[in-house]
Amino acid sequence: MSGFIQQIINGLSIGSVYALMAVGYSLVYSIMNFSNFAHGGIIMFGAYFGFFFMTLYKFPFSVAFIASGICAALMAILVERVAYKPLRDRRAPFLYFIISAMGVSIFLENIIIATIGPTFRTYPEVFSAQPIKIGNLAIGRIDLTMFIISAVFLVLLIYLIDHTKIGKAIQATSFNMKASALMGINTDFIILLVFGLGGFLAGLAGVLFGMKYTVYPQIGNITLKSFIAAVFGGLGSLQGAVIGSVLLGIIETITSGYISSQYRDLIAFVLLIFILVVRPMGLMGKVTEDKA
Amino acid sequence: MKKFLSLLVVFALVISLFSGCAKKEAGDVIKVGWIGPLSGDQAVWGQCESNAVKMFFEELNNNGGLLGKKVEVVAYDTRGDGTEAVNAVRRLTSQDKVIAIIGPNSSGQAIPISSILEEMKVPDIATVATNPKVTVVDGKVKPFNFRICFIDPYQGAVAAGYAIDVLGFKKAAILYDIGDDYSQGLTQYFEETFTKKGGQVVAKEGFKTGDVDFRPQLTKIKAANPDIIFMPYYYKEVALSAKQARELGITATLMGGDGWPSEQLMTMAGDAVEGSYIINHLDFDDPEVQPFRNKYKQKFGKDSEINGYLATDACTLLVEAIKKANSFEGEKIKEALEGIEIKGITGNIKIGKDTHNPENKEAAIIKIENGKYKFVEKYAVK
Amino acid sequence: MLSWYYLKGIIMLAGIYLLPVLGLSLLTGFTGLFSFGHAGFMAIGGYTTAFMMMKLEVPFIPAILMGGLFAAFFSFIIGKLTLKLKGDYFCIATLGFGEAIRLLLDNIQYFGGARGWPGLPLKTTLITVIIIDIIAVILLRNIIRSRHGRNMIAVREEELASSIIGIDTFKYKMISLVISAFYAGVGGGLLGTYLGFLQPKIFSLTRSTELTIIVIFGGLGSLTGSVVGTILLIALPEILRSFANWRLVVYGVIVVFIMIARPEGLMGGKELSFDVLRNLFRKRVKEAKAEGGK
Numbered sequence: 001m002s003g004f005i006q007q008i009i010n011g012l013s014i015g016s017v018y019a020l021m022a023v024g025y026s027l028v029y030s031i032m033n034f035s036n037f038a039h040g041g042i043i044m045f046g047a048y049f050g051f052f053f054m055t056l057y058k059f060p061f062s063v064a065f066i067a068s069g070i071c072a073a074l075m076a077i078l079v080e081r082v083a084y085k086p087l088r089d090r091r092a093p094f095l096y097f098i099i100s101a102m103g104v105s106i107f108l109e110n111i112i113i114a115t116i117g118p119t120f121r122t123y124p125e126v127f128s129a130q131p132i133k134i135g136n137l138a139i140g141r142i143d144l145t146m147f148i149i150s151a152v153f154l155v156l157l158i159y160l161i162d163h164t165k166i167g168k169a170i171q172a173t174s175f176n177m178k179a180s181a182l183m184g185i186n187t188d189f190i191i192l193l194v195f196g197l198g199g200f201l202a203g204l205a206g207v208l209f210g211m212k213y214t215v216y217p218q219i220g221n222i223t224l225k226s227f228i229a230a231v232f233g234g235l236g237s238l239q240g241a242v243i244g245s246v247l248l249g250i251i252e253t254i255t256s257g258y259i260s261s262q263y264r265d266l267i268a269f270v271l272l273i274f275i276l277v278v279r280p281m282g283l284m285g286k287v288t289e290d291k292a
Numbered sequence: 293m294k295k296f297l298s299l300l301v302v303f304a305l306v307i308s309l310f311s312g313c314a315k316k317e318a319g320d321v322i323k324v325g326w327i328g329p330l331s332g333d334q335a336v337w338g339q340c341e342s343n344a345v346k347m348f349f350e351e352l353n354n355n356g357g358l359l360g361k362k363v364e365v366v367a368y369d370t371r372g373d374g375t376e377a378v379n380a381v382r383r384l385t386s387q388d389k390v391i392a393i394i395g396p397n398s399s400g401q402a403i404p405i406s407s408i409l410e411e412m413k414v415p416d417i418a419t420v421a422t423n424p425k426v427t428v429v430d431g432k433v434k435p436f437n438f439r440i441c442f443i444d445p446y447q448g449a450v451a452a453g454y455a456i457d458v459l460g461f462k463k464a465a466i467l468y469d470i471g472d473d474y475s476q477g478l479t480q481y482f483e484e485t486f487t488k489k490g491g492q493v494v495a496k497e498g499f500k501t502g503d504v505d506f507r508p509q510l511t512k513i514k515a516a517n518p519d520i521i522f523m524p525y526y527y528k529e530v531a532l533s534a535k536q537a538r539e540l541g542i543t544a545t546l547m548g549g550d551g552w553p554s555e556q557l558m559t560m561a562g563d564a565v566e567g568s569y570i571i572n573h574l575d576f577d578d579p580e581v582q583p584f585r586n587k588y589k590q591k592f593g594k595d596s597e598i599n600g601y602l603a604t605d606a607c608t609l610l611v612e613a614i615k616k617a618n619s620f621e622g623e624k625i626k627e628a629l630e631g632i633e634i635k636g637i638t639g640n641i642k643i644g645k646d647t648h649n650p651e652n653k654e655a656a657i658i659k660i661e662n663g664k665y666k667f668v669e670k671y672a673v674k
Numbered sequence: 675m676l677s678w679y680y681l682k683g684i685i686m687l688a689g690i691y692l693l694p695v696l697g698l699s700l701l702t703g704f705t706g707l708f709s710f711g712h713a714g715f716m717a718i719g720g721y722t723t724a725f726m727m728m729k730l731e732v733p734f735i736p737a738i739l740m741g742g743l744f745a746a747f748f749s750f751i752i753g754k755l756t757l758k759l760k761g762d763y764f765c766i767a768t769l770g771f772g773e774a775i776r777l778l779l780d781n782i783q784y785f786g787g788a789r790g791w792p793g794l795p796l797k798t799t800l801i802t803v804i805i806i807d808i809i810a811v812i813l814l815r816n817i818i819r820s821r822h823g824r825n826m827i828a829v830r831e832e833e834l835a836s837s838i839i840g841i842d843t844f845k846y847k848m849i850s851l852v853i854s855a856f857y858a859g860v861g862g863g864l865l866g867t868y869l870g871f872l873q874p875k876i877f878s879l880t881r882s883t884e885l886t887i888i889v890i891f892g893g894l895g896s897l898t899g900s901v902v903g904t905i906l907l908i909a910l911p912e913i914l915r916s917f918a919n920w921r922l923v924v925y926g927v928i929v930v931f932i933m934i935a936r937p938e939g940l941m942g943g944k945e946l947s948f949d950v951l952r953n954l955f956r957k958r959v960k961e962a963k964a965e966g967g968k
Contacts, residue, residue: 003511003512003514003515006511006540007508007511010505010507010508010511011508013505013507014505014507014508017505029762033761034762035762035765035766082930082934083930083933083934086934087933087934092933094761094762095702095708095890095894096890096933098708098765099886099887099890099891099929099933100929100930100933100934102883102886102887102929103887103926103927103928103929103930103933104926104930105926106922106925106926106929107922107923107926107927107930108926109922110331110919110920110921110922110923110925110926111923113330113331113335113919113922114331114919114920114923117339118331118335118336118339119336119556119594120336120528120531120556120560122559122560129535129538129539129562129563129564131539131540133541136541138539138540138541140539212504213504213505213532214528214531214532214560216528217335218333218502221502222502222504224769224879227766227769228766228769228770231762231763231766231767235762235763252508253507253508254508256497256508256509256512257508257509257511257512261497261498261499261508261509261512262470262497262498262781263777263778263781264500265500265773265774265777266774266777266778268770269770269771269773269774270774272766272767272770273755273756273767273770276755276756276759276763276767277755277756280758280759280760280763281760281763282763330919330921331919331921331922339919368915369915369919369921371922373875373876374869374871374873374875374876375687375865375869375876376911378683378687378869379680379683379684379687379911379912380915382679382680382683382684383680383683383912383915385679386677386678386679386680387676387677387679387680399789399790400790400871400873400875400876403790403792403870403871404869404870404871406870407796407870412679423789423790425789425792425793429792429793430793469788470777470780470781470787470788471776471777471780471788471874471875472788473787473788473789473790473873473875475788476780476787476788476789477789498781500777
């Protein structure tokens with residue numbers, strides 16, 4: 001029994017990592033309607049920012065954490081300006097955005113390898129490696145912190161979107177960009193804001209991820225899982241992204257623990273297909289019909 | 293206009309290709325190729341190899357070169373991919389006209405290049421391609437493929453033999469990378485030897501290349517209560533899985549292969565790997581290893597990975613073979629390589645004629661004590 | 675100078691990759707579906723071909739056809755389940771499929787697992803690749819020009835409108851997917867017999883994205899674009915080889931640059947055929963005449 005509870009704890013902790021990544025991605029999706037495959041690259045940069053802030057400049061953790069978020073946000077905005085805005089201006093179909101995003105992600109990963117090298121880097125210890133023990137169960141301190149930080153920032157974000165004026169503007173833009181522009185919303189600014197927010201979350205996710213799993217140029221690849229999680233939950237829905245992530249985390253752990261760790265991703269894939277067959281827009285996604 | 297611009301870029305690149313080849317073909321320079329991953333997730337090892345190879349020949353050139361000629365190293369990136377390796381070797385053998393190739397670092401790259409090597413008659417010495425089929429397929433040796441490392445069956449058997457015969461452990465668990473050829477190879481032979489010697493593999497769990505969280509598998513392993521956990525993969529995953537294992541309260545001894553040794557492992561894993569055993573190619577504290585170790589660190593500002601040592605030995609092997617053959621012809625170098633004996637950093641190496649593998653290479657058993665690699669003994673499985 | 679031996683290798687590789695690219699071109703460029711799983715179909719084709727040749731001793735050409743058919747069969751099942759999905763949902767489903775196939779092959783020790791399958795017969799020659807490529811292009815061109823092809827394009831342009839005027843959109847998406855998987859499967863078979871070796875790692879997600887990048891780079895809705903794109907983009911990493919560590923950095927920049935500078939791709943939906951050349955020539959002649967008349 002304690003094994004099972006431990007697995008659930010593992011699943012929640014893995015899920016909360018996915019969630020922090022999936023939300024930023026889903027946020028951009030809700031406005032731009034395309035999968036921002038450069039998100040992983042921004043997360044990776046966030047991890048490196050945090051690492052260098054803490055080791056080179058000796059920032060305390062909290063300062064480094066927020067500073068990395070801000071730097072990552074600026075980077076995300078830069079990526080938007082360089083790689084997406086020209087496409088936006090000419091109303092290119094979503095395929096082009098995806099390819100452009102892939103180009104960016106190839107670039108980001110390899111620029112790190114070419115400049116500062118592919119070596120793995122370890123964060124200085126902020127949280128004790130000793131887990132909190134409850135009977136036979138172990139809860140990592142970093143995991144707990146990550147879980148809490150993720151939860152706090154996600155709640156803040158959802159509050160921002162649902163209850164502030166700027167949030168309403170974001171919602172309006174995501175619903176219909178053209179009409180929002182006509183209603184006097186500066187959609188270009190909203191898009192930058194959304195990329196900035198997504199980038200900020202990516203930066204935080206990067207730091208937390210780097211602390212727990214070390215820093216290396218291929219960190220971005222893990223976002224693949226959060227893309228799948230976001231689809232599970234329903235693209236464009238923040239709540240969906242969170243639920244999808246936690247669900248995926250738990251499904252993966254339970255599969256590894258009780259069915260087969262060798263076939264874990266195969267089983268997760270079959271489940272994904274099953275969910276999509278039953279609910280083609282994911283768990284929380286809105287079913288939209290084509291506008292004729 | 294923009295179409296024109298983009299085409300211009302492409303043409304400029306094509307021209308840069310041609311200009312790159314038009315370099316002067318001086319008569320007193322010969323070329324040696326190196327292939328391996330300079331980008332992608334194996335770049336750490338590839339870049340180290342390429343550094344070591346370049347350093348080796350630089351030194352050789354400063355000391356008068358080889359048979360009166362200077363050696364130029366041509367290093368190409370493969371991203372760790374088999375098809376890219378094929379392209380790189382085609383280019384090395386036909387366009388750059390290298391006399392021999394060092395690398396690659398994995399079997400997935402070393403196996404598909406063999407037909408080209410045979411066609412172009414250029415010998416290749418792989419650094420850490422450990423699949424037996426790199427040099428021998430269906431009992432027939434591939435004429436131009438050589439290697440400097442020991443093979444999966446040997447390493448897996450040594451690990452299992454040492455665990456059961458010397459350490460006296462009867463219950464083993466294995467955690468391995470499903471997507472990695474090296475990891476699967478070691479797992480298979482460890483399991484075979486361990487069960488043959490009367491041990492019991494109580495859990496065998498897999499993960500996928502790129503995974504960072506192993507707690508679900510480790511929780512399951514914990515329930516099986518093994519004496520020892522065999523972890524045949526590279527040190528990044530080792531550090532993560534070892535830390536997570538300790539976090540979950542697993543106290544079993546950990547054991548691994550030559551993917552482990554790296555100065556990085558200690559910083560990454562800390563106490564978690566304390567008391568673990570490693571099957572290695574060499575003893576890091578051996579006085580004969582120090583010159584290379586210090587030179588590399590001085591030159592590149594960081595410690596060499598295990599690949600650097602093996603790549604250097606591959607270079608020594610090649611140079612000795614060329615001296616023995618007194619020729620730069622591929623065919624003659626190949627013949628000279630067969631049966632050659634050298635004293636390398638990783639020990640005495642004798643290349644078998646029928647296997648093209650280093651024969652009788654003893655594995656070094658290393659124990660991690662107080663955050664240091666401590667040499668225990670040379671060991672060969674009985 | 676560029677050696678023929680090296681060049682031949684690149685041409686063969688480009689010729690092999692042309693097949694999955696053509697398939698994907700039909701799916702993405704002409705039907706508007708986006709797949710990240712075509713490396714998975716290539717893997718199925720490759721392993722089926724290897725199985726046919728090594729275990730059942732089927733001759734080369736029937737074996738690669740079987741590889742294609744088996745990939746097509748798989749795509750039919752996947753299509754049944756996922757073709758109703760929209761945009762990114764379909765995209766992620768194919769991505770998951772590609773990864774699942776690789777995981778499956780990693781685990782199947784009969785085919786060598788992750789350690790790969792060495793010693794396959796080296797049957798792929800430059801001539802076979804070129805002949806198969808030519809047949810593939812002609813076949814695909816005829817499909818696109820047929821009524822079916824026009825219906826596929828209609829599905830791409832206006833899915834809702836097409837279904838209203840009575841086009842069975844699901845059926846045309848399915849046809850497109852199955853054909854494209856067949857092409858990818860044949861390509862996988864050729865790749866295996868070119869390398870003499872198969873390993874699940876070869877068919878990674880990176881491979882799938884490369885294929886998609888080629889299709890878009892060449893221009894959606896243009897077979898000529900796919901051909902030109904394949905040749906350029908397979909050659910590009912080779913051209914960049916001297917950049918060593920910076921190779922993929924430059925590659926990424928070029929991909930983004932092309933998207934920004936020319937998002938419709940190289941050919942932008944146009945085909946290069948004899949008609950176009952003739953028209954171009956005629957125009958020139960007319961202009962010349964007009965000038966001569968002055």
